[in-house]
Amino acid sequence: MTTLKKTIQEITTSLKGLVEDPQVIINKDYALGLFAVPVFQQAKNSKTNPMELAKKVSEALNKKKHVFFEKTTPLSGYINFHVSQHYYQEAVTELFEEKKHKKNNKTAVIEFSQPNVGKPFHVGHIRSTILGDVVSNLLEEIGWKVVRMNYYGDSGSQVAKLILAMQELKDLPKIKNEKDLLAYYIEIHKKIEEDPSLAEKSRSILEKIESGDSKVLKELKLVREKSYEAFNRNYALLGIKFDEELGESDFIEKSKTIVKECLDKKIAKIEPGGETLAVLEPELPNLVILRSNGTTLYSTRDLALAEYKYKKYAFDYSLILTSSEQNLYFKQVILLLNKLKKPFAEKYNHSGFGLITLEEGKMSSREGRVVFLEDVLNQAVDLARQQIKEAYTEKELMKISHHVGIGSVKFAILRINAEKNIAFSLKKIVSFEGDTGAYIQYTCVRAKNILRKTKEEAVIHELNNSESIKLACTLSQFHSIIEQCAENKQTQPLCDYLLKLSADYSEFYSKQPVLKAESKQLMQTNLALTKATIQVIEKGLKLLGINIPERM
RNA sequence: GGAGCCAUAGUAUAGCCUGGAUAGAAUACGAGCUUGCGGAGCUUGGGACCGGGGUUCGAAUCCCCGUGGCUCCGCCA
Secondary structure, three states, X not given: OOHHHHHHHHHHHHOOOOOOOOOOEEOOOHHHOOEEEEOHHHHHHOOOOHHHHHHHHHHHHHOOOOOOEEEEEEEOOEEEEEEOHHHHHHHHHHHHOOOOOOOOOOEEEEEOOOOEOOOOOEOOHHHHXXXXXXXXXXXXXXOOEEEXXXXXXXXXXXXXXXXXXXXXXXXXOOXXXXXXHHHHHHHHHHHHHHOOHHHHHHHHHHHHHHHOOHHHHHHHHHHHHHHHHHHHHHHHHHOOOOOEEEEHHHHHHHHHHHHHHHHHOOOEEEOOOOOEEEOOOOOOOOEEEEOOOXXXXXXXXXXXXXXXXXXXXXXXXXXXXXXXXXXXXXXXXXXXXXHOOOOOHHHEEEEEEOOEEEOOEOOEOOOOEOOEHHHHHHHHHHHHHHHOOOOOOHHHHHHHHHHHHHHHHHHHHHOOOOOOOEEOOHHHHOOOOOOOHHHHHHHHHHHHHHHHOOOOOOOOOOOOOHHHHHHHHHHOOHHHHHHHHHHHOOOHXXXXXXXXXXXXXXXXXXXXXXXXXXXXXXXHHHHHHHHHHHHHHHXXXXXXXXXXXXXX
């Protein structure tokens, strides 16, 4: 148990018989005392004045000795708890030990990124990609076994349209990369609008894909190769790896048996038009699970994927991350799994996050209104490089600007609450001042430089100045922030926390000379605070998938 | 037509789930600090809860009604 938790427990225990069901909160202003307990409810129940009650309880508490807090003060209906030197010492020291959470023997399958073959990997994809990676890191940190899964859209109608384009648009240049694919995609959409018979052709290509026509499969192979090359370049830039990579094409056959199961269980029906419909009304709108020509849809394949995940991993928790556009759709899928009485239905979750939009509006591949993620990442690295004033070797320069550039982009996304839309702006995403990843990296680099220059031991003695106390208070909250983020699958609170820690350390750094401290004890204490800060920033940024350069 | 999400300084955001003190940072703007353990920094000033009801000792937070934006609603993914 962490010092923070022990202290909350001690506070709760000490209030037995004085305050019913006490709610321990952490004060924003540490000067009031790190912890506080409001007594309004209690005052109301016992029909006393909250100020008087707080005073009475506080006096009772102050008569006894406590381990983690030394005194309490009543203030406008709150009892404020001033933590003891022992609290600071234990909280900071515990950060030095690389604490491994006990394995909980539970498995989570996190599905994220899911780009579509044939379509650009644009800035919109970054959210699912890094959010999924960080959620995986967080779960691992608290003891889960995590399977990072990518599920490529490799056989939907967009692929069929591209193959159609290759057959119809002979005058376009040969496809060399994914940007050429986009040109084909835009062009064929125009043609289909002009000539509706092409839509029919596209559907027949889809049938051929599913039936395994060799000529079509050969064309499909080219499309896939060019797409995967691009995806892999992006993943390499982001430093993201997957444990398992699947494509929709892996589930075409399996999904047809699920359709049969739905029909057998009378959960689905065949409509007069020939399409198969899963009946979800009245809870949710019905869902088409098979086209009238017998080919599968996203929904069909997703059902098979769910079953596959459970058969292979027997997961305790499964999460799919996509944009919020698909919220209703995944509610439908999960309801259908429930109706099929799948044992894993309750553990199957979807989380939708806000869109990344351009100033011109929502991104659209078919209209060519996209910003390629790779271009953004490379620009970010270039901009970071321009910031570096000192002379480094070419190799160092590349490494530093990569860590700073990519880190800034990641941090800019992760620090925004996932449900919010983000209007994409390169300038805002790649900023190096203020609430940015670079600020945190910089703080850590400066702190590390101090440690390099001394061999003195890092030992915490008494904290006698407000900057050190503030820093220690913030440091002590690290583990509970991690747990909070892991439980809620959030990244924003960790980003916020690391920014606050960096600000607290910067203040400490500017006011407390570490290497020129007045006494040996003070120097050791300051070194301990420095060391603890480094540990926390390194661990925190690592969880966010952000590297720290040695110098910058 | 129906449903979901969102709305906080000029801009971009935290707090909302689980109601508590003076709504917290950032950026931009104003004023200061610099040969340092690295200024990508520190100190400091002014500036915000979409509107209207309700619940409560107490509402940015919960409920209702509006307004504005985004998104979704059977053969796209």
